[in-house]
Amino acid sequence: MSRPTTGGFVKTPGWLDWYDGPSRPQLALPAGAVDAHCHVFGPGERFPYAPQRKYTPCDASKEQLFALRDHLGFARNVIVQATCHGADNRALIDACQASGGRARGVATVQRSVTDAELLALHDSGVRGVRFNFVKRLVDFTPKDELLDIAQRIAPLGWHVVVYFEAQDLPELWDFFTALPTTVVVDHMGRPDVRKPLDGPEFGLFVRLLREHPNIWTKVSCPERLSVSGPPALPGRCGPEQPPYADVIPFARHLVQTFPDRVLWGTDWPHPNLKDHMPDDGLLVDFIPHIAPTPELQRKLLVDNPMRLYWPEEWKGD
Numbered sequence: 543m544s545r546p547t548t549g550g551f552v553k554t555p556g557w558l559d560w561y562d563g564p565s566r567p568q569l570a571l572p573a574g575a576v577d578a579h580c581h582v583f584g585p586g587e588r589f590p591y592a593p594q595r596k597y598t599p600c601d602a603s604k605e606q607l608f609a610l611r612d613h614l615g616f617a618r619n620v621i622v623q624a625t626c627h628g629a630d631n632r633a634l635i636d637a638c639q640a641s642g643g644r645a646r647g648v649a650t651v652q653r654s655v656t657d658a659e660l661l662a663l664h665d666s667g668v669r670g671v672r673f674n675f676v677k678r679l680v681d682f683t684p685k686d687e688l689l690d691i692a693q694r695i696a697p698l699g700w701h702v703v704v705y706f707e708a709q710d711l712p713e714l715w716d717f718f719t720a721l722p723t724t725v726v727v728d729h730m731g732r733p734d735v736r737k738p739l740d741g742p743e744f745g746l747f748v749r750l751l752r753e754h755p756n757i758w759t760k761v762s763c764p765e766r767l768s769v770s771g772p773p774a775l776p777g778r779c780g781p782e783q784p785p786y787a788d789v790i791p792f793a794r795h796l797v798q799t800f801p802d803r804v805l806w807g808t809d810w811p812h813p814n815l816k817d818h819m820p821d822d823g824l825l826v827d828f829i830p831h832i833a834p835t836p837e838l839q840r841k842l843l844v845d846n847p848m849r850l851y852w853p854e855e856w857k858g859d
């Protein structure tokens with residue numbers, strides 16, 4: 543079934559809609575598990591997409607996100623502002639407010655944001671800002687503006703989420719390591735998984751985390767990073783043939799080396815995929831391949847996101 547986009551918007555040609563009727567995961571998620579990277583899109587008629595966006599998605603509402611959360615067995619969501627909404631955080635705020643405390647948000651703000659606006663975002667559940675360096679998604683923002691924003695949000699106890707491609711890390715290194723907050727790197731810094739795990743490119747990323755204890759990463763989006771599959775689709779993968787096998791060594795290395803600084807998320811509704819749309823239930827079943835023990839799974843899915851997003855409720859040590 544083709545998903546609509548409302549409000550007079552037209553989906554980007556070739557747009558892949560999110561997967562209809564995902565399977566129920568075989569993995570029994572630990573109690574209180576958090577999907578720490580997902581988005582809401584619109585609906586466009588209520589929350590229009592930003593004029594400067596680089597793509598127009600199908601709508602993906604908060605009700606649909608919360609239904610997926612319950613179906614997969616997650617307790618909570620961290621909703622990350624998608625670039626198609628620019629710095630207009632209304633859809634994100636609406637979703638956080640409607641969640642009954644079960645969703646936190648990562649917003650996108652401009653330098654012109656006022657202190658009162660930041661406090662209102664905090665009251666809605668926002669706990670971080672996102673800086674995006676992926677050229678196909680955003681126009682360039684000068685680094686001094688971003689640093690200014692980071693300095694403004696630091697006193698609120700917020701963190702910075704960054705999204706970039708592996709080949710751009712050398713140029714971004716000094717900026718990232720100067721940030722005054724916890725820094726969370728989206729999607730493992732997008733490694734090229736055809737390159738060796740112990741090669742210079744991924745090695746630089748591992749060094750970034752090793753030398754900077756304030757830097758965390760999301761071991762998410764194998765469906766974006768995989769080159770040789772197989773995809774997380776019914777009949778295409780299984781216990782003997784895990785999905786996205788070429789991504790597993792990279793993600794597992796990060797989980798095992800930095801078990802207290804990794805997060806996991808579905809990335810639903812999976813913007814801009816070109817090849818296939820994963821079954822989100824099978825994506826959850828990918829987790830044991832990268833976090834092979836119950837303890838690693840608990841840190842990845844409960845302890846770490848709770849410590850970062852719900853510290854007042856986190857009872858761990």
Ligand SMILES: O=C(O)c1cc(C(=O)O)oc(=O)c1
Nearest residue numbers: 623624625626679809813814
């Ligand atoms: O790779 C992407 O296309 C992508 C886009 C967005 C966004 O548009 O915000 O977020 C993501 O996490 C990933």
